[in-house]
Amino acid sequence: MRQSPEASPLIPSPAATALPPPPALPANAALFLDVDGCLLPFAPRPDAVDVPPALVARLTALQRALGGALALVSGRNLATLDALFAPGAFTAAGLHGVERRRAGDTGGTGVVPAALPKVRDAGLALIATHPGALLEDKGAAIALHWRMTPEPHKDATAAALRAFAEHALTQLPGYQLQPGDHVIELRPHHADKGSAILAFLEEPPFAGRVPVFAGDDLTDEPGFSAVNAHGGISVLVGDRAGSAARHRLPDTAAVHRWLGVPERTPETPA
Known part of the structure; x- marks a missing residue:
């Protein structure tokens, strides 16, 4: 490819x-x-x-x-x-x-790192301490959102989620950080x-x-x-x-x- x-x-x-x-x-x-x-x-x-x-x-x-x-x-x-x-x-x-699927076919992501479930669980624990934060489990990827965080706390929540993602990246070989609109994502980089x-x-x-x-x-x-x-x-x-x-x-x-x-x-x- x-x-x-x-x-x-x-x-x-x-x-x-x-x-x-x-x-x-x-x-x-x-x-x-x-x-x-x-x-x-x-x-x-x-x-x-x-x-x-x-x-x-x-x-x-x-x-x-x-x-x-x-x-x-x-x-x-x-x-x-x-x-x-x-x-x-x-x-x-x-x-x-x-993931990529041609018409009539199925597509997959391959094997995910063994540490990904632990990272997901740690992320869930983190967002529980930040009202309005959300973890989106995409299977082979994890997205951390702060769109719904109340405005006075939005910057602090964004900083905490980004710091968590940066640290989690060290546990996920072959992954990268993907920033987006009020979201930071951990996903495969291939x-x-x-x-x-x-x-x-x-x-x-x-x-x-x-x-x-x-x-x-x-x-x-x-x-x-x-x-x-x-x-x-x-x-x-x-x-x-x-x-x-x-x-x-x-x-x-x-x-x-x-x-x-x-x-x-x-x-x-x-």
């Missing part, structure tokens, strides 16, 4: 707001979509996100129109993606590319979203198509670089500065409009 480029072919943009919106999806697109912060707004808890049926239906229609060349590329694991987007069935990369996208682009039905990737977080930067290197369309969601993305959409609602998801009305079921 080829590794994603270390740097974007373009100098990262100094201001996200200066980036133009993306063009309409090419008919021959290979479409890669981040989930949290891109397809779905952030929720107080990772298990509290709302996946509108209209979004699942539109992604299914796009998958069919693109000859199957659509994949979710997420920090969540494959099992969680399947549960969230049921009854849709999508090609996907989970855990930031550690893949990222860029390498997952590049691997998909070498296989049908993605090979030979124009790669398109939309994402919002630092974890999406390798994906932007991979798509840029292949002359594709990279789309930052939000207003984070310094991204390698060449296009921007302001929020998840704009992503839905770009993809053609019908807008929810008061009469539309949630």
